[in-house]
Amino acid sequence: MSGRGDDNHKVLDVRGLCTRFFTSAGVARAVDEVALSLQRGKTLGLVGESGCGKSVTALSIMRLVPDPPGRITSGEILLDGQDLASLSEKRMREIRGREVAMIFQEPMTSLNPVFTIGNQLIEAIRVHEDLSKSQARRLALEMLERVGIPNPAERLSNYPHQLSGGQQQRVMIAMAISLNPRLLIADEPTTALDVTVQAQILKLLDELRREFSIGILFITHDMAVIAQTADDVAVMYAGRIVETADVFSLFKAPRHPYTRLLFESIPTEKARGSRLRTIKGTVPPLTHLPRGCNFQKRCPLAIERCIEEDPTLREIAGGHLSACHRAEEVEELMR
């Protein structure tokens, strides 16, 4: 660990993270040698299709992978230089919620249906802060107001089912930021919401990020959301990072055929009326990954070498990394 110094501006630095699930069907490499880095006050987008390991990566950072069957087998998760992977469970509990907070895909189910909003917010605050009930209540009110909930005092005595999906997600966000964490993991926070509400929530997250300079790890499968929110992007496929770059370089010139195909499967105005492009096939079973490149079966550019040799992540241009043998040719061949 290089301690403070040059790592200081990196709020999150994940190195060589491997999470395995030991199931009766075999060992699933849900997260394989993943490296991520996120600067304070920035947003890192993590994209990929369902089942590629995005959520397990998030849970691994929180050390909440269900064990058994899952386990982090190697790697470092540096939060401001402190390795979360080697902390005791007790120490980790102090970090969860206070330094790293998380919001989830389904706001409806992430709030406990039998308690009022106020009850849950106040409890979340009091788990970490030595505040009296009335102090915690005041903070909860302030937070609800900050995330744009109308009539916060009245809402405190409401049950989750009495709120709309967007409001529920706002409550989750209020709960997450109430202790002023350094890192916020947002696991598909807008997927369950309709598009207009989605835009409002994204805007809110962006404001909070600036205001409190929180680093946000934003997980989604929606390229359009990434374009709106992320500063940097990591593309994940079958448990691995296959491409990372800043958002402009990635959208301008993707260097991995998978990223390229993801772009093509976004419906656009130009392609109106024509059939939407999809990526053929599915993610290979994580228990039985092929030799060579994980994407070979679905890749239009696959050559002999892709079957033989596993591509590693390498730098193609300044800060732009890709794990493809033909990274340099992607732009030209997949026009």
Add this chain to the structure above:
Amino acid sequence: MSEAPVEKSPSYWRLVAREFMRRKLSVAALIGVSGFILVALFAPWLANDAPIVLVRDGRVYFPSTFTYPELRSIDWAYYMDNLPEGQWALMPPVPISPYRDDIFNTLRPPSREHPMGTDDVGRDVLSRMIWGSRISLSVGFVAVGIAVVLGVIFGSIAGYFGGMVDIIISRIIEIVICFPMFFLLLTIIALVARVNIYYLMFAIGIVGWTGVARLVRGEFLKLREQEFAVAARALGAPATRVMFRHILPNAIAPVLVSATFGVAGAILTESGLSFLGFGVPPPTASWGSILSLARQYVYQAWWLTAFPGAAIFLSILCYNLIGEGLRDAVDPRLKV
């Protein structure tokens, strides 16, 4: 039904109560059970030799509530028959204690003096029924209380942690279930030299926790995957807090339903044990022990069988009806 104003937020239990109140039969059963409970609670003032209030030498006594050193030597049955001049007393509605025998009035059919007749040593059956309800109800509640506490603890640990812990607890549950409950109980009771009512409660409780444990385990397995459980952990809540504060309140409704049925089962079990002579030791009255006595006099004294039998039948019917009403009321599919 008048609707509350829009902003008013009915809590879950209020919704359940409203739903329960719609079922007339269950409400009737609830009233019935409340009646049984009141009788049990007020037994000393309902059936006793000693008066409720006694005015003697200018002082006011409550002999059925407290014991007084200066009144200790009094035989209340004799004293009340020959109440001295100038003293005044208010007797309970049934002015006979459950233990007062009368060898000149054995096995008398119901009369004005003994509304439910007398038993083989001339004790008043109504008085014994009233005091017996204490045994039956307290055995029901305490035994089920023990069963629910054990069941919730084991079930939630098994369901929440899963894996090896779950396998071990589930196997223990299956082993306990494999024993026929009644014979397991007889064995436990045979092991202790002097049976008293607390052993009975304890024994019924520790053989009855498995049903609750399985129920709670199932609920926890389902609920621990819910995002609010993960969210609670992501906020830094320790395992015990997630289990008992976040998950358990969501799992408690089915437990409550099964506990209600459990009370009925425990009452029946106690009656069965007493009937076989393994229950509360004589002369303590319980519904089962009155029935047990009745066995010898089935042809001569119908009242010895009919009244305790009816009491057992009615109370169990009531508990089951409440359980059924509760089960329907907590069913989330009936809401919206």
